[in-house]
Amino acid sequence: MNIKKTLVAVPLSFSLLLPVAANTTFAHEGHEHKPTVTNPAVDLRTTLDKLLGEHVYLAVETMRKGVDGAPDFEQSAAALQANTEDLSAAIASVYGDEAGQKFKDMWSAHIGFFVDYVKGTASEDEAAKKAALDELAQYKEDFSNFLSTATDERLEADALAEGLQMHVDQLIGAFNAYVAGDFEKAYKYEREAIHHMYMVSKGLSSAIVQQFPEKFENTKAVTPAADLRSNLNYLLSEHAGLAAMAMQNGIEGSEDFEASAAALAANTEDLSAAIGSVYGEEAGQKFKDMWSAHIGNFVDYVKATGAKDEDAKKAALDALAEYKKNFSEFISTATEGRVPADVLAEGLQMHVEQLVKAFDTYVAEDYATTYPTIREAYAHMFGTSKALSGAIVAQFPDKFAGEMPDEMPKTGMGGTADQGMSTEAMILAGLTAMMAAAIVVSRRLSKQK
Amino acid sequence: MKRFSFLTSFAILILLLTGCMSQSPGAEDNQMKPSSNAEEKTDEEAADNKTKSNESKESAESAEKLSTEDIEIIKDNRKGINPVTIDIPAIDVKADIEHVGKLPDGRMGVPDNTDNVAWYEPGTKPGDPGNAVIAGHVDDLTSPAVFYNLHKLEKGDKIHVKGKKGKTLTFEVYKKKIFPRLDAPLLDIFGFTYASTLNLITCTGEYNPETTERADRLVVYTKLVQ
Numbered sequence: 201m202n203i204k205k206t207l208v209a210v211p212l213s214f215s216l217l218l219p220v221a222a223n224t225t226f227a228h229e230g231h232e233h234k235p236t237v238t239n240p241a242v243d244l245r246t247t248l249d250k251l252l253g254e255h256v257y258l259a260v261e262t263m264r265k266g267v268d269g270a271p272d273f274e275q276s277a278a279a280l281q282a283n284t285e286d287l288s289a290a291i292a293s294v295y296g297d298e299a300g301q302k303f304k305d306m307w308s309a310h311i312g313f314f315v316d317y318v319k320g321t322a323s324e325d326e327a328a329k330k331a332a333l334d335e336l337a338q339y340k341e342d343f344s345n346f347l348s349t350a351t352d353e354r355l356e357a358d359a360l361a362e363g364l365q366m367h368v369d370q371l372i373g374a375f376n377a378y379v380a381g382d383f384e385k386a387y388k389y390e391r392e393a394i395h396h397m398y399m400v401s402k403g404l405s406s407a408i409v410q411q412f413p414e415k416f417e418n419t420k421a422v423t424p425a426a427d428l429r430s431n432l433n434y435l436l437s438e439h440a441g442l443a444a445m446a447m448q449n450g451i452e453g454s455e456d457f458e459a460s461a462a463a464l465a466a467n468t469e470d471l472s473a474a475i476g477s478v479y480g481e482e483a484g485q486k487f488k489d490m491w492s493a494h495i496g497n498f499v500d501y502v503k504a505t506g507a508k509d510e511d512a513k514k515a516a517l518d519a520l521a522e523y524k525k526n527f528s529e530f531i532s533t534a535t536e537g538r539v540p541a542d543v544l545a546e547g548l549q550m551h552v553e554q555l556v557k558a559f560d561t562y563v564a565e566d567y568a569t570t571y572p573t574i575r576e577a578y579a580h581m582f583g584t585s586k587a588l589s590g591a592i593v594a595q596f597p598d599k600f601a602g603e604m605p606d607e608m609p610k611t612g613m614g615g616t617a618d619q620g621m622s623t624e625a626m627i628l629a630g631l632t633a634m635m636a637a638a639i640v641v642s643r644r645l646s647k648q649k
Numbered sequence: 650m651k652r653f654s655f656l657t658s659f660a661i662l663i664l665l666l667t668g669c670m671s672q673s674p675g676a677e678d679n680q681m682k683p684s685s686n687a688e689e690k691t692d693e694e695a696a697d698n699k700t701k702s703n704e705s706k707e708s709a710e711s712a713e714k715l716s717t718e719d720i721e722i723i724k725d726n727r728k729g730i731n732p733v734t735i736d737i738p739a740i741d742v743k744a745d746i747e748h749v750g751k752l753p754d755g756r757m758g759v760p761d762n763t764d765n766v767a768w769y770e771p772g773t774k775p776g777d778p779g780n781a782v783i784a785g786h787v788d789d790l791t792s793p794a795v796f797y798n799l800h801k802l803e804k805g806d807k808i809h810v811k812g813k814k815g816k817t818l819t820f821e822v823y824k825k826k827i828f829p830r831l832d833a834p835l836l837d838i839f840g841f842t843y844a845s846t847l848n849l850i851t852c853t854g855e856y857n858p859e860t861t862e863r864a865d866r867l868v869v870y871t872k873l874v875q
Contacts, residue, residue, distance in 0.1 A: 355823065355872060359844035369723045377720075385722070392722050399725060399778065403843025410836055422841035603771045604839045606755030608830055608866045609784040609850060611796065613763075616788035617856030617863065 235600035237429040237589045239419035244294075245405035245426060249433045250582050251287040252397040254575070256367065257441045258283055259314065260390045263375045264456075266318040275567035277315075279575055284308055294408055294415075299346075306346060310339050314371060321379055333372070340365035347407075356407045363400045370396060383459035391438065391463055398434050402427075425600040429589035435471045436581035436588075440551065442467055443498060444574045447559045450502040461499075468492055478592050478599075479534050490530060494523040498555065505563060517556070524548040531588070538591030547584055554580060727845055727873075729774025730812025735766055735783065739806040740798040746783065746810075757839075757850075759784060763794040766849075772839055775810045776818045776873060779841045783810075784850040787863070796851035800825070802869050808847065820847045820871035827853055827865050838868055845873035 236242070258280040265273040284307050292300020313335040320328030344361030348354050374389035405421040420426070442464040449457035468491050476484020497519040504512030524545050532541035554577035561569040593600045732746045749758030749767040760767040766785035773779030785796035808820040828834070830852075838848050854865030 355844055355846075356842055359842070363725070363843055366723060366725060373720070373723050385720075389722050392724050396725060400843070402841060403778070406841040407843070410840065413836075420836065420840065604835055605751050605757040605769070606835070607757070608828075608833050608835075608838075609757040609759045609767070610852070610862060611759055611784050611850060611866075612787040612794075612852030612856075612863045613790045614788065614856045614858070614861060614863070615791040616793050616797065 235423060235425040235593050235597050235602065237425050237586065237593050240416040241405065241409040241419040241421040242423075242426040242429060244408060244416065245401060245421040245430060246433055246582060246586070247290050248401040248405050249398055249430055250437065250579060251283060251290060252401045253394050253434060253437055254441075254578055255280070255283050255287065256371070256394045256397050257390070257438070257578070259311065259371055260374050260393065261445060263314060263318050263371070264378050264386075266315065267322050267375070267379060269322070271565065272562065272567040272570065275571045279571035280311065281308075282572075282575065284311065294412065302346065306339075306342055310336065310368070313339070317372065318375070321375070336368050336372075337365075339368060353407065353411075356403070360400060360403050360407070363396070363403065367393065367396060367400065378456070381455070383456035384462065386456065387442075387459045387463035388466075391442075391466065394438055394441075395434060398430055402430065423600070423602055425589070425593040428592060428600065429585060431474060432585035432589050433582055435467060435474060436585045437578050439464070439467050439471065440555070440577045440581045441574070443495065443555055444558050444577060447498060447502050447555065448562055450499065451506055451559070451563055464495060465492070468495065475534075478596065483534060486530065490523065490527050494520060494527070497523060501556065502559065505559070517552075520552050524552065535588075535591035535595055538594055539587050544584075544587070547580070547587070551577065551580060551584070725778075727776060727778060729777030729781070729845075730810065730814070730816050730818060732768050732775050732781075732783070732810045733813050734811045736809040736811070737802070737806070738809075739803070740801050742785075742795060742798070744785070744795050749784075757782070757784060759786065760795075763789040766795055769839065773841075775812075775820070775847050776845055778843055778845055780837075780839055781845075781847045782839055782850060783847060787851045787853065796849070799849060799851045799869055800853060800867055802849075807874075808849070808871050810847065818873060819875045821874045822869055822871050824870040825868065826870070827867050830854075830862060830864060830866050833866055833868070847871045847873070 258276065262273065262276040262280050264270075265276045270276075284304060287307065288300045288304035291303040295303075313332045316335070317329055317332035320326070320332055340361045343364050344357050347360055348357035370389060370393035374386055374393055377383075377389055378386035402422060409416045409419070409421045442460065446457065446460040446464050448454075449460045454460075468488060471491065472484045472488035475487040479487075497516050500519070501513055501516035504510075504516055528541040528545040528548060531539050531544055554573055558570050558573040558577055561567070561573065734743070734745055736743050745762075745765045747760045747762070747765050747767045748770040749760070750769070750771050752758050757769050758767060763786045766783050768775070769782040769784070773781040775781040775783075785799070786794035787796050787799070788794050802822050802825065804822050804824070806822045808822070809817050810820065811817045838850070849869040849871065851867050852863040852865070853867040854863045856863050
């Protein structure tokens with residue numbers, strides 16, 4: 201698989217460059233010596249980023265499919281279920297199988313309440329909707345209890361449970377906006393809800409790492425470098441997810457097509473801003489132009505599919521191949537070869553193939569293929585994010601220096617210490633005495649005059 | 650499942666839900682920070698603000714629609730402040746806050762003036778998710794300093810921190826612990842947490858004239874309550 205190649209080739213390429221970057225500034229015993237996006241703690245954070253972010257994405261889409269009575273609802277729900285399996289396995293890998301199972305039961309139950317809410321909405325059954333909301337309100341407490349047992353830290357557990365409750369409220373909000381026909385809000389909500397989960401992932405991964413420092417080789421889940429990787433995790437995977445849906449909406453001529461395309465464009469804005477913040481505004485703009493153009497090529501592909509115009513479809517794919525080449529060179533130049541053009545080109549080829557496959561199978565009503573493919577396309581972007589963030593951090597290590605001090609502050613000078621005076625205090629006391637003596641002497645002298 | 654027609658049938662429910670979703674934007678301290686460490690953060694903040702202004706513009710455009718546009722999107726609105734003063738009534742402390750970073754030897758800096766306290770600026774802003782840290786001296790060369798009575802704080806005591814733009818955040822003590830000065834859990838004190846916390850540090854324990862240090866550090870853990 202190309203994704204594997206990307207993951208292997210890129211770390212190799214920047215490990216060759218790192219010795220130059222590794223300055224002595226960070227060298228302190230027992231702490232991370234150089235900023236990095238790849239260590240066990242950041243990898244855990246990325247796993248949670250991926251699964252929690254995807255959970256939101258699939259949940260939002262599945263609820264819409266559900267209330268629409270869409271033919272691909274079952275498969276969309278199956279993808280959400282598969283995500284739950286993966287998430288539970290990740291929890292089990294840290295806390296053991298029993299906790300993993302407990303997590304799975306709880307997580308599946310909360311999805312069940314959402315299903316109840318969607319059903320209640322579809323059948324205009326207010327009582328059923330209220331019952332579902334009541335159940336969901338309980339969820340926070342259950343989750344907090346689970347987390348406090350797991351993390352052994354009540355404050356953290358409560359805070360994270362609050363975060364998950366906000367997730368629940370956001371899904372309901374996004375769904376209600378969709379049902380009300382306010383698609384613009386529905387998609388903004390979707391983006392906010394996905395982004396919110398990255399904060400939960402940040403908190404959860406840092407709590408887990410602090411609980412089992414040795415399991416994670418004493419590395420940190422939250423550093424400026426890890427934040428960069430996570431931010432790119434969010435933006436790149438959201439791109440894939442929104443693109444897949446915008447393509448479906450495009451071919452269906454759905455009412456929410458424009459809103460979904462606008463959400464995709466807003467994602468492009470954020471991604472370009474992130475690139476611009478590292479490489480300057482001009483590069484950000486160039487990135488944006490190229491990125492928007494490739495989305496345009498996908499739109500052309502969708503249109504050609506709608507028009508059953510094979511030539512136009514081929515033209516769109518050709519344009520995507522050209523984009524792949526130019527974009528890979530652009531990134532390779534920007535990262536000074538840390539993301540090699542050919543490696544990125546392969547990764548992009550896969551991204552294109554995944555989205556096209558997800559779309560073609562959707563059009564062919566082969567939904568059992570569509571949704572696993574969407575999951576692959578979503579997951580693929582985390583490899584891209586790892587490569588890109590790794591290159592950026594290796595290129596600008598000073599920008600990603602650690603924030604934490606290496607030692608506690610010296611917040612006392614000993615003036616009130618019990619045993620004896622400090623040297624400084626004695627000197628100061630000596631000086632004070634001398635000054636006092638001098639004043640007395642000078643006063644006496646002036647009196648004598 | 651039958652196909653569902655979107656129109657106004659849920660408008661009433663949506664309006665009812667508005668009550669639960671109301672939120673206040675709150676005053677925000679968004680000051681640019683000069684340190685190079687803060688560059689990334691500032692960029693993020695700028696991008697953040699840009700998104701927000703786009704949102705408000707777009708929502709204004711869709712105002713004609715009879716739908717959900719008056720319902721704000723629920724989101725985490727915690728926003729840190731650039732701390733200027735601290736007020737701890739329980740131990741009668743009112744002090745200015747200096748901003749410090751990491752010293753060349755890797756330690757957290759300390760306030761120049763022993764009547765002031767110091768906020769660790771490369772870390773978390775008070776109010777943001779994460780552990781914000783403020784340190785104060787227990788004494789100067791001859792007499793008690795600003796955090797001399799820090800150890801007297803008890804669970805439930807309040808700490809008020811005022812930001813540059815006048816917004817005051819209140820924190821509440823939930824735990825206090827003493828650590829040997831070279832063996833404190835730095836990640837727990839300075840690292841990330843989902844909660845918005847503020848940890849107060851001062852020196853304690855026996856004074857060693859050789860190292861000119863007290864042996865221990867007292868950490869008073871507080872959490873955001875409003």
